[in-house]
Amino acid sequence: MLSSTVRLLMRSGSLLRPLIITARPLSIKPTLINLTEKRKTLINEIPRRWSHVHYTYPMIESRVMLLLRLFDKIDSNSLKLDSRFVQDLGLDSLDIVEITAALEDEFWTEIPDCDSDHFATPRHVIQYLCDKYDVYEHIEPISAGKEYLEEAKAAADRAHH
Amino acid sequence: MCKGLTYFRVLQLYKRIIKISYSWQAINHPAKTLEEQIYIRNQARELFRKNKNVKDSNEIEEHIREGEARIELACHYRNPYPRLVNLPTYSLPPNHNRIRFRTEYETEDMSRPIYLKSFETKEEILDNDEQFKPN
Numbered sequence: 001m002l003s004s005t006v007r008l009l010m011r012s013g014s015l016l017r018p019l020i021i022t023a024r025p026l027s028i029k030p031t032l033i034n035l036t037e038k039r040k041t042l043i044n045e046i047p048r049r050w051s052h053v054h055y056t057y058p059m060i061e062s063r064v065m066l067l068l069r070l071f072d073k074i075d076s077n078s079l080k081l082d083s084r085f086v087q088d089l090g091l092d093s094l095d096i097v098e099i100t101a102a103l104e105d106e107f108w109t110e111i112p113d114c115d116s117d118h119f120a121t122p123r124h125v126i127q128y129l130c131d132k133y134d135v136y137e138h139i140e141p142i143s144a145g146k147e148y149l150e151e152a153k154a155a156a157d158r159a160h161h
Numbered sequence: 162m163c164k165g166l167t168y169f170r171v172l173q174l175y176k177r178i179i180k181i182s183y184s185w186q187a188i189n190h191p192a193k194t195l196e197e198q199i200y201i202r203n204q205a206r207e208l209f210r211k212n213k214n215v216k217d218s219n220e221i222e223e224h225i226r227e228g229e230a231r232i233e234l235a236c237h238y239r240n241p242y243p244r245l246v247n248l249p250t251y252s253l254p255p256n257h258n259r260i261r262f263r264t265e266y267e268t269e270d271m272s273r274p275i276y277l278k279s280f281e282t283k284e285e286i287l288d289n290d291e292q293f294k295p296n
Binding site: 092093094097098100101105113117 | 168169172173175176179180183206209210213
């Protein structure tokens with residue numbers, strides 16, 4: 001279960017919310033949230049993907065690690081990128097469902113059960129979210145190395161002779 | 162863990178309850194919204210973990226029905242707490258002085274509604290001495 005401080009932290013990002021009004025599917029009933037003192041807006045009007053926010057790998061990683069640290073069943077000292085949920089941190093499949101629900105709430109996206117079942121480490125979670133938001137700056141590109149060029153040359157020579 | 166269809170159904174139910182708790186607004190008692198949200202999450206945690214080791218597939222089905230019944234009742238009446246029921250006819254409340262027959266326990270088990278399936282009847286055990294102590 002997440003503590004109420006998580007809710008405050010997430011809502012504090014709402015002060016920079018733009019006035020883009022996009023139609024959101026009515027999956028939840030509209031509720032009133034106090035964004036500023038003077039203005040109230042319906043939850044349906046809040047944009048789903050924040051077009052002014054640039055998703056980067058460090059941003060996703062820090063948000064996910066913060067969310068996991070605030071989960072009260074996880075010992076924040078022993079939490080690393082590669083610590084496995086079930087074996088090392090002693091979590092349950094129900095706990096993973098709770099974490100997934102919190103992630104859905106944080107990133108304003110849906111994560112189906114068939115995907116969340118395969119979450120084993122925080123690294124998997126971050127990689128999944130990077131795939132969802134098309135973030136690939138942390139991946140080293142497979143460049144055409146010297147060996148490949150030599151082989152290609154050799155193959156071309158064989159073909160011509 | 163064998164991932165049958167009921168496994169995913171149970172997880173889906175749990176996730177649904179948590180999602181409801183995030184967007185829960187207590188209409189009857191507006192000041193207690195957060196309290197009720199926390200109550201929903203804690204109840205779900207407790208009861209799901211209590212019934213984690215149930216193996217019989219009929220029992221699991223009944224528990225899923227219990228979860229869905231509680232969701233529907235909570236959403237309809239805007240009250241997440243379980244509805245209390247009276248004792249069945251021709252039965253008396255448990256008391257340490259009286260011997261309670263097995264059929265009384267059985268009728269009480271049978272007459273309890275589905276949404277109270279996970280709750281056990283607790284008997285209050287009072288010592289004879291405590292009753293006569295001066296306050």
